[in-house]
């Protein structure tokens with residue numbers, strides 16, 4: 488049967504025919520059983536035929552030399568045969584997405600608690616926003632999107648309940664065992680606590696995925712040592728772009744911030760200029776709008792959302808422009824060589840300063856807002872009481888954690904048990920502990 492080919496030389500299956508009369512291709516027929524008969528393998532296909540269903544071919548065609556190519560992975564602790572149609576980092580991403588720790592992100596507060604409504608971000612929605620921003624950046628820079636997405640989906644799974652106040656309590660309670668780090672705990676989850684396979688504990692993720700999270704757990708060392716993979720760097724940058732922008736959005740929506748106070752910040756002025764340009768409002772009508780979010784409307788769109796959109800877009804645009812300039816000299820270098828060369832992607836100097844100003848403002852005006860502090864203090868008290876009670880009566884730990892305490896310091900095990908909880912689950916265990924004096928608490 489004659490094959491129809493599009494104007495770009497690809498047929499409907501994504502196969503590229505570089506030369507229509509190529510003798511190499513003359514006898515090639517692709518049937519619906521191709522996949523079953525010829526499992527796709529981890530190496531690029533031989534010859535001129537590029538099969539876009541093969542992740543190795545896709546990477547060969549689409550990724551920059553300095554991207555982390557799947558063919559160069561150092562593999563997994565427990566070796567596994569290659570998958571028929573998913574690359575190693577795509578498998579990592581799926582393992583994280585299907586983990587119970589990932590699902591629990593929906594019950595963990597980012598900055599604001601559920602007592603404050605349902606508009607604001609949870610850790611799950613934050614995580615998806617980070618993954619979206621990071622994937623966009625990865626695609627433009629021609630980095631490995633699967634690895635980027637795996638790292639983004641994993642980056643916050645180690646957060647304890649009640650955000651940073653929960654982390655502060657655990658850190659203080661676990662001082663004798665080195666404190667608590669949510670980035671380190673994310674590694675403990677994927678390496679030890681997730682139970683999905685008979686043969687081993689954890690998710691058996693690829694070496695580069697684990698190393699990326701380890702970089703987050705050792706940020707100060709990573710800042711001076713060998714540069715992390717570019718995919719690791721952009722997830723970190725996407726994380727801060729996403730949370731700064733959505734904290735502005737959430738805080739405005741909840742009335743914790745006024746537009747007037749924000750308008751003193753350079754980066755907000757820059758974003759507002761872009762909103763005005765796009766709406767054709769050069770007379771500054773927007774700047775005179777009320778701080779009342781219900782009145783912040785322009786051209787039928789909520790101004791808050793226009794502002795947040797521009798805030799993300801200008802930062803991503805600046806990061807891409809600056810990164811592409813930095814990477815010009817890296818053309819032809821491998822991922823390893825780029826790390827050795829110490830390339831660290833980032834924003835332009837102007838935007839970096841403006842971001843710092845925004846973050847300092849948010850820290851003072853939002854994270855320490857009087858409406859947040861009592862909620863946080865009450866949550867911190869509950870976490871501290873739960874920890875102290877389990878410390879005094881370790882028999883109340885679930886069986887899995889009592890077993891763990893046979894080979895590990897009790898304070899670390901209690902910290903892990905509490906850190907894996909959602910906000911609601913933590914409150915429930917706190918109630919159960921105070922209402923009954925015996926019996927183990929529930930496992931997550």
Ligand code: MG
Pocket residue numbers: 613617642643726730
């Ligand atoms: Mg985050």
